[in-house]
Amino acid sequence: MLHLIKLAVGPKDVEAMRRGQAARAGGPEGLRHVTRMTPKRAPEILKGGSIYWVVAGVLRVRQRIVAIEPVQRADGTAATALVLEPGLVEVHPRPMKPFQGWRYLEAAAAPPDLAVGEVGTEGIEDLPPKLRRALLDLGLL
DSSP: OEEEEEEOOSOSSHHHHHHHHHHHHTSTTOSEEEESSOOTTHHHHTTTOEEEEEETTEEEEEEEEEEEEEEEOTTSOEEEEEEEOSSOEEEEEEEOOOOSSEEEEEGGGSOOBOOTTOOOOTTGGGSOHHHHHHHHHTTOO
16 A cells, blocks of 8 residues: 655645535535646555645645546646545644655555544644744654
């Protein structure tokens, strides 16, 4: 099994990401993320892989990828749709530096899910950015 990591562009926190996805999930095509490149290792991803989302500089949540489909953008260019299972699964947070596109993430390197009732980083967005980054860098969040 193989995963992807992608920056969530736009949402400032996980709750904003949930709201945005809920608004898009009701469409006829379901919940999908369209990307320019097709993962060359798609068969490995489709064996239970997820997309891990980096929200505001921190890897925070994941979603299972249920299909990878070729699509065409409105301007006629080819693209790929990652069809996602609705709902975000919170994971143990990990600071991430910015990058473009998506990256592969080996299953052994993926952060574990937060257990039901386990305290994650609720309220982390309320901390000043420098303090939040310092706590994350020290592994305290």
